Every structure is written in C-alpha cells, then in structure tokens.
Amino acid sequence: MPKKPLILVTNDDGITAPGIRALISVMNEIGNVVVIAPDSPQSAMGHAITINSTLHCHKIKIDDGPQIEYSCSGTPADCVKLGINEILDSKPDLCVAGVNHGSNSSINVIYSGTMSAAIEATIEGVPAIGFSLLDYRWKANFNHIKNYIKKITLKALKRGIPDKIALNVNFPNLVESKIKGIKICRQAKAYWIEKFDKRKNPQGKEYYWLTGEFINEDSNNDTDEHALNSGYISIVPVKHDLTDYDSMKKIKDWHL
Amino acid sequence: MPKKPLILVTNDDGITAPGIRALISVMNEIGNVVVIAPDSPQSAMGHAITINSTLHCHKIKIDDGPQIEYSCSGTPADCVKLGINEILDSKPDLCVAGVNHGSNSSINVIYSGTMSAAIEATIEGVPAIGFSLLDYRWKANFNHIKNYIKKITLKALKRGIPDKIALNVNFPNLVESKIKGIKICRQAKAYWIEKFDKRKNPQGKEYYWLTGEFINEDSNNDTDEHALNSGYISIVPVKHDLTDYDSMKKIKDWHL
Numbered sequence: 001m002p003k004k005p006l007i008l009v010t011n012d013d014g015i016t017a018p019g020i021r022a023l024i025s026v027m028n029e030i031g032n033v034v035v036i037a038p039d040s041p042q043s044a045m046g047h048a049i050t051i052n053s054t055l056h057c058h059k060i061k062i063d064d065g066p067q068i069e070y071s072c073s074g075t076p077a078d079c080v081k082l083g084i085n086e087i088l089d090s091k092p093d094l095c096v097a098g099v100n101h102g103s104n105s106s107i108n109v110i111y112s113g114t115m116s117a118a119i120e121a122t123i124e125g126v127p128a129i130g131f132s133l134l135d136y137r138w139k140a141n142f143n144h145i146k147n148y149i150k151k152i153t154l155k156a157l158k159r160g161i162p163d164k165i166a167l168n169v170n171f172p173n174l175v176e177s178k179i180k181g182i183k184i185c186r187q188a189k190a191y192w193i194e195k196f197d198k199r200k201n202p203q204g205k206e207y208y209w210l211t212g213e214f215i216n217e218d219s220n221n222d223t224d225e226h227a228l229n230s231g232y233i234s235i236v237p238v239k240h241d242l243t244d245y246d247s248m249k250k251i252k253d254w255h256l
Numbered sequence: 257m258p259k260k261p262l263i264l265v266t267n268d269d270g271i272t273a274p275g276i277r278a279l280i281s282v283m284n285e286i287g288n289v290v291v292i293a294p295d296s297p298q299s300a301m302g303h304a305i306t307i308n309s310t311l312h313c314h315k316i317k318i319d320d321g322p323q324i325e326y327s328c329s330g331t332p333a334d335c336v337k338l339g340i341n342e343i344l345d346s347k348p349d350l351c352v353a354g355v356n357h358g359s360n361s362s363i364n365v366i367y368s369g370t371m372s373a374a375i376e377a378t379i380e381g382v383p384a385i386g387f388s389l390l391d392y393r394w395k396a397n398f399n400h401i402k403n404y405i406k407k408i409t410l411k412a413l414k415r416g417i418p419d420k421i422a423l424n425v426n427f428p429n430l431v432e433s434k435i436k437g438i439k440i441c442r443q444a445k446a447y448w449i450e451k452f453d454k455r456k457n458p459q460g461k462e463y464y465w466l467t468g469e470f471i472n473e474d475s476n477n478d479t480d481e482h483a484l485n486s487g488y489i490s491i492v493p494v495k496h497d498l499t500d501y502d503s504m505k506k507i508k509d510w511h512l
Contacts, residue, residue: 047303075304110303195341209311210334235512237499243492244493250418
C-alpha cells in the first residue's frame with residue numbers, strides 16, 4: 001500500500017469554523033492530517049506575518065477524528081511557516097486551506113488570508129490548494145461540495161500541481177444539483193468600490209467602518225467570475241511572482 | 257503653468273518614520289501632497305485590510321512643509337482605500353509608498369505593507385511606486401537617494417506607468433558614489449528559511465519568535481537581487497493579477 005500523503009490544513013476563519021471542519025473530514029479520507037490554524041478569525045489578513053510580536057501555538061482537539069491539531073495565535077501565513085519549519089517532522093505533500101466562508105475569486109485573492117496561506121506554502125515548496133464557498137454565513141452548508149474537494153485534491157496529488165503554483169478553488173453558492181462542473185479560469189479584472197460608514201463613538205470621536213461594492217469590469221467568459229455566475233466551480237492557478245514581464249520592456253524605454 | 261499633480265503618500269513604518277519624511281520632502285517639490293499613513297509600524301502586514309474592526313483617521317502635522325497629513329489606525333492598504341475613497345476630493349495622479357526601512361526586493365514584495373499599499377492603489381486605478389532602502393535602521397540615511405526618487409517619479413508622471421502596474425523600487429545600501437545606476441528587473445526567485453526561536457514566558461508557557469535566513473536560489477543576472485548586489489537600483493513592475501497563465505493549459509489537461 002503506498003504511503004499516505006502528509007497534509008497540512010489551515011484557514012483564515014479560525015480553527016473552529018465549520019469550513020475547516022468540513023475540509024479536515026475530507027482530508028482524513030486521503031492522508032495523514034495535521035491542522036495548524038488561527039485561534040481567532042483572520043479574514044482579510046492578506047499575506048501578513050508576525051515579526052514584531054510573539055507567536056503562541058498549542059495542541060488542541062476540536063472534534064473527533066485521526067487528525068492532529070494545533071491552535072496558533074498568528075496569521076494564516078504564520079500557521080504555514082510554523083507548520084512547515086517547526087511543528088511538522090517532515091515536509092508536507094500538500095497544504096490545503098479553507099473551506100473559506102465567502103468568495104476568494106478575482107481580486108479577493110489579494111486580501112484573502114486563506115489564499116495567502118496557500119501561496120505561502122508554494123513559496124516554501126509545498127503544493128497547495130485554497131477552497132472557498134460563496135456563502136459568508138457561519139452555518140453555510142459544506143456537505144455537498146465535499147465530493148468535489150476530494151476529487152480535486154486526489155487529482156492534484158496524482159498529476160502534481162505545477163511548481164510554485166497554488167490552486168484557487170471557488171464554489172458557487174448553489175445546491176449540488178445546480179452545479180454544472182469545473183472550469184479552469186483566469187482571475188477576473190475586478191475591484192471593490194469602498195464606501196466608509198462614518199460614525200461617532202460615545203465620546204463623540206469619529207471613526208469609520210469599511211464597506212464596499214464589488215465591481216466586475218471583465219465581461220469575458222474565461223474568468224472565475226464568469227464561471228461562478230454560470231454555475232461552475234472555478235479553479236485559477238495562482239503564482240507569487242508578481243513581475244509584469246510585458247511592462248519591463250516599456251519601462252526600459254524610459255532610459256532612466 | 258500645468259496643474260501640479262496630486263500625490264498620495266503612505267508607508268508601513270508609520271507616519272513618523274524618517275523614510276516617509278524623506279519621501280514627503282521630495283514629493284513636495286513635484287506636486288500637491290496628501291499623506292495618509294499608519295499611526296504605528298505596520299511592517300510585514302502584507303495586503304491586510306481592516307474589515308472586522310473600526311478605523312480612526314485624523315489630521316496631524318508632523319513637521320514643516322506644505323503637505324496635508326492624516327494619521328490612520330489601519331494598515332497601509334487601509335490608508336490607500338481611505339485616502340482615495342473618503343479623504344481626497346479627487347483621485348490622486350500618483351500614489352507613492354515608503355521610503356521603506358529595509359528591502360522589499362524579490363519575495364519580500366509579498367509580505368510588504370509598503371508594496372501592498374502601492375498595489376492597492378493600482379487596483380483602484382491609481383499609478384503607484386513603492387520605494388525601499390536596503391537599510392533597516394531607523395537612522396538610515398535617505399538624503400543621497402532623494403535625487404533618484406525625484407528622477408524616477410518625474411519620469412513615471414511624464415511617461416505614464418502601464419495600467420494597473422506598480423513600480424517596486426529598491427535602493428542598495430551604498431553611499432551615493434558607489435551607486436552605478438538603475439536596472440529594470442524581474443523579481444528574483446527567493447524565499448526565507450524560517451527558524452523559530454522557542455522561549456518560555458515568566459509563567460513557563462512556550463512561545464515563538466520568527467527569525468529567518470534569506471535564500472536566493474536565482475543566479476540569473478536579470479533579477480532585482482542581482483542588480484542590488486551589483487550596486488544598481490532595481491525597478492520591478494508588479495501586478496495584482498496572480499493568474500499563472502502557463503499552468504491553465506496543464507490543469508485543463510487533468511480533465512476534472
């Protein structure tokens with residue numbers, strides 16, 4: 001019997017979130033699972049890491065199952081760094097992050113703690129997949145996407161994700177019978193128009209809450225937004241080399 | 257006389273850092289300057305934004321000059337969102353971030369609050385430049401790089417940075433006479449080997465400090481690391497579309 005893969009599981013909604021519990025249950029069917037996840041919600045933490053403060057990490061057991069679990073005071077990227085470099089005895093075969101409560105499609109990948117955890121794993125040479133469901137609710141239903149998560153993960157382990165690449169998998173907020181399949185996509189060109197809700201605290205001091213409206217300015221049919229809006233699961237391969245090679249020539253022509 | 261450009265200035269080391277004071281002094285020679293910067297250090301915050309907490313932002317005057325300044329409780333990306341969408345009356349012509357105390361070359365771009373501020377501006381349709389000096393010290397000398405900052409900024413305003421692209425400018429830690437010039441580069445393939453310094457608090461509870469060693473596994477001569485190590489200022493055009501287009505075909509072949 002081939003050796004079971006070692007799978008590192010993390011997220012940004014916190015170690016008790018229903019999304020990560022669903023992901024752990026699927027990964028237990030595939031490999032040996034070690035969970036290292038934030039002890040509190042870390043949504044929108046992007047690729048933040050903890051360099052000016054201390055980190056705490058301790059063994060914990062949230063629910064039944066063969067997985068080993070650690071709760072960590074840091075960000076999702078901290079959890080991955082700590083896991084790969086300190087907690088685990090050997091390099092994991094795969095890192096999975098999620099299932100995120102809410103979308104990480106298009107520009108949201110930039111702000112996402114879940115996807116930053118997956119990207120951090122690829123920086124450290126570990127293949128990674130981030131899973132997100134387009135349902136922000138804590139009581140979102142993850143059961144009907146478990147088979148898809150298993151299928152995608154097994155295929156990734158068998159075929160091998162390209163070097164230094166993470167898969168950004170988003171599930172539409174649809175019941176199982178309405179999901180049409182899986183599409184490999186590019187990140188849609190989209191952004192948020194921010195609105196700041198200005199309020200006064202009991203002492204009369206002004207403060208803001210960030211709110212916003214998502215604007216997709218990309219009408220092509222090869223994007224993650226198009227796939228999700230058409231009832232498909234989207235997979236975008238993402239990388240951490242941010243160089244825009246097309247612009248290099250143009251800027252060389254500035255003759256600085 | 258042509259209208260002076262409106263320039264938004266921010267950073268991640270905090271509004272009182274010598275690096276941003278140097279940047280403000282240069283920008284005052286070029287345009288109308290509004291500073292919106294974190295009220296405390298926000299290094300390594302990546303692209304974190306504040307969605308589960310409130311933001312405070314108030315007018316402040318740190319030192320002399322025509323600039324208008326705001327101190328903000330949020331992350332560098334928050335400062336840019338708040339500036340463009342709430343504080344400024346019109347869209348800025350340029351956003352500059354820095355001068356960062358320490359390198360944001362190669363993989364450091366991912367963790368950098370300074371570069372995430374610049375990238376956030378490009379998401380919002382504002383051209384942006386992040387400046388960093390390879391000297392971590394608070395008392396680092398920024399005087400000798402001011403002429404380069406002015407030259408690069410004026411050229412960027414004149415020629416126009418390609419749409420949705422930020423320039424990641426890093427200065428070697430060298431005296432002026434040793435700086436050989438400017439090179440347009442790609443991001444080197446590099447990473448950090450993390451080491452966690454494990455300690456016990458006075459109550460006997462274990463905690464960690466993140467430390468690490470920078471590993472550049474990229475020996476080609478077209479990278480930012482190569483330029484900086486050879487005495488050049490490096491400029492890497494960076495983008496926020498993380499899609500790895502080369503991998504899309506490979507993953508389509510998985511027939512998911």
